[in-house]
Every structure is written in C-alpha cells, then in structure tokens.
Amino acid sequence: MSYPPPPGGWQDPQSAPPVDPYAPVDPYAGAKSPYPPPAGDPYAAPAGYAAPAGYPPPGAYPPPYPGYAPASRTNTLAIVALVLSLVGFTSCITAPIGAIMGHVARKQIRETGEQGEGMAKAAIIVGWILTALLVALIIFYVVMIVIAINSDSSSSSY
Template identity: 60%
Template sequence: MSYPPPSGGWHDPSTHGQHSSPPADPTLPMGGSPIPSQPTPADPYAAPSAPPAAAPYAAPGGYPTAGDPYAAAGSYPAAGYPPPAYPAYGAPTAKTNTMAIVALVLALVGFASCITAPIGAILGHVARKQIQETGEQGEGMAKAAMIVGWILTALMVLGIAVYVVIIIFAINSASTSTY
C-alpha cells in the first residue's frame, strides 16, 4: 500500500511515476506477482503518474538516468576535491653552505686580481668537506670554486714564471752587451 503524496506536490524520485504495489501475498506463485490472467486493481492512493522533472542543467557526464537520485532535485554534487583552505607550501629546502658561496665569489674575483683565486680554491675544499659532513647544498659551487681557483692560480704562477724569465733574460743580455 502506498501513502498519499506529501503536501506541496513533492513526489518520491525513486519511483519516477511508477505506482507502488501492495505487499506480496504468500498464496501467489513464486515470483510474488499475480497470474497474468487476473486483473490487478488500481491503487486509489497512488500519486498520479507524471514525467520526471528535468534538471535545469545537465550533469557533466551526460543526461540524468531513470535511477539517478539527483535528477528530481535538479542538483548534482560537486566533482573532485575542494581546494585547500590554506596555500600549499613546498617542502623546506636544505640550506646552502655559505663557505661554498664565498669560495666561488673569491675564485671568480681572481680573474681581476689573481691573489684571491688560490684563497677561493682552498675555501672550496673546506666547503666541500663541510657539505659532506652536514648535508647542506652547494657542492657544485664548491667544486666550481676549486676548479676555477686552481686554474687561475696555475695561470698566475705560469705568468709570474714567464715574467721572471723575461727579467732574467733582460738582465743577462744587458750585462753581456756592456763588455
């Protein structure tokens, strides 16, 4: 037996215009439905059959189906997860070794004043050891400081050696030409 429709004209979305039937009679055959030759009485309390209300907006996946519980209400739940209530921050990064930065700066300044290049190279070695012990970032800067520092130091030593050879050659040629 079905109940009269509630006030306000609301109808149950699960029925979609279908009438409910009385409870199954134990004297009926296995399916619980009357034999087809017997007429079934109409339920006087059932709601009138009406087409289901169309949703004002179609669902993103297509049109609502007959078994869709949201079709009569005209609303669908939001898809996906809601945005976070706070801004997302990245994972904290490890600190860069300060001595590696100083070593690279001193090694690069060695292009202008050759005296800072060996200091940058030595500080690069110290910074690399600190990085291995503490796990800080900056190993690439420490290696670059060592490479640039030692190359500029070698070029400086080579330049000083060439300059000393030229001075010695000039002194020897000046002293031999006066005799």
Template identity: 55%
Template sequence: MSYPPPPGGWHDPSAAGPQSSPPADPYSPADPYAGMKSADPYAASGYPPGAYPQPGAYPPPAGYPGYGHPSGPKQNGLAIAAMVVSIVGALGLCGYGLGGYIGAVGAILGHVSRKQIRERGEGGEGFATAGIIVGWIATVLAVLATVAIVIFIVWATNQDSSSYDSTTY
C-alpha cells in the first residue's frame, strides 16, 4: 500500500535515485559571507535573529576588562603592613597587655602610608586607616594594662605580710 505524496513538492528520495548534494539548510544563507557585509555583529554568525551568536563573532563590551587586568590603582604596601602590624599588636594584648605596644608601630606606619597614598595617588586608604585606628587602640589598651599591672604590684608589695599568724600551732 502506498500513500499519496504530501503537499509541498516532497518526493521519495529512493524513488528518484541518488541525490548529488544534501538538502540546503533553511537557516543558512546561500552566500556564507553575506552576513559579514552588514554592520550588525550578529549577522556575521549566519544564525537567524534571536539565536545565540558564535563565540568570537563579535568583540566583548568595551566596559569590561579581561581576566588578569588590574582594576584600579596600585595598592600601597606600607598601608597593608600597617594594618597587619596593628592587628598583631591587638592580638598581643592577650599576653598581659604588653604586646599591644606593637600597635604603636602599626599606627605610625599607617600615618606614613597615608601620606604616601596622597602623594602618589595609590590605593589602600582603608588599610592605612584601619592600621591607624587598631594600632592606637591597641597602644592605649597596652598603656592601661601596664598601669594596672604596676598598681597591682605596688598594692601587693605594700600588704602587711605579718598578718599571717604562725603562733597558732
């Protein structure tokens, strides 16, 4: 039993013999370079409007830097060092509070780096400010801890040690 041919001029390939070329893709243009004559970057891909373009068919937007491209000014290394030294000084407060004196070094480094940042136009203003603030806080706490230790030692040495009664035995 055979079926009538569908409308649209389709024919059975086995009945007509071998074809010399494959059927044309309805989405590809007859001239493969026809799309490159247009100013539209998507027309160069050969796809119909709305389809995704091929990678590399058009340049990336101008506002985005490529990978590995530094974004912004160079960071001031002294500002980073100021912050690190100040944090180490703040952590040094755990050792009877005397390690906090290292925070003064971090605060001074922060002031110097802030001056360099203004002169050179570098980045790292936040690191420098953090180093200054944390450094001076650690130094003030170290001074308070030193005063408290000295007061405790003076108080302990002025205690009357004769209050212990050894005659009760």
C-alpha cells in the first residue's frame, strides 16, 4: 500500500525514486571493461602545444554555418535571346530578334538585379554580327545579280 505524497511538495529522502516498469533495461549497466580506461583524449594535442596564431585551440570547433544564400534567378529573356542568336547560325532570321531581345534583357536585369548579364551581352554581340553578315550576304547577292544581268544584256547581239 502506498501513501500519498506529503503536503508541501517535498519528497521523503529515505524513499527510493519511483520505478518505471516500461523503461528499457540496459544489460551492460553493471559490466566492467577488462581494459583500463584511456588516459585522456587520444587525439588531444601533446603537452605544451600551443595553436598557431589565428587558429582556434585544439578541440574547439567553429559555430555551424547557417547555410547558403539562395541563388538569384537568371533572366529568362536573356536565355531566350542567346538561344535565338545562336540559332541564327543556321537561320539568319532569328539573329536580329535575339540581339533586340538581348537589349531588352539587359534593361530588365539592371532593373530587377537578376543574373544573366553575360548571356544578354553574348546574345547582342552574336546577334548583331550575324545580322551584319546576313546584310553583307544579301548585298553581295544583289550585286552579283546586277552584274549578271548587265553582262548578259551587253553580250547578246541581235
């Protein structure tokens, strides 16, 4: 039979603490090791060792790093501009579109602070170079056609 606890919230120092019948039992609780306990930390610095200046003392670890800052987004228009400029190698029609979109992307990047400045610049450079080559090619074809027409009409004699 158990008695209720005495008033005042104090415990009887002579009574044993209550035992939990569902607590796990440690089978090695009273076992002794046949080996002597280690004389100290085996990884500790030798006696008289002082850490170099600027380093924490041995055994001290820096506080954990809170994590990386989230990466900022890359401007989607810069990606599309670069793709269109590079597709301009095969179809020169998309090169000026990519260059113009690169200009718009650079303006957006300056306003929003997004990533992609290099892609936008590359789109502008590649787009305008391919556009200039396309214009030079068209001028070359027009000149060749004019020369061919003039040489054909001057060589025919009726």
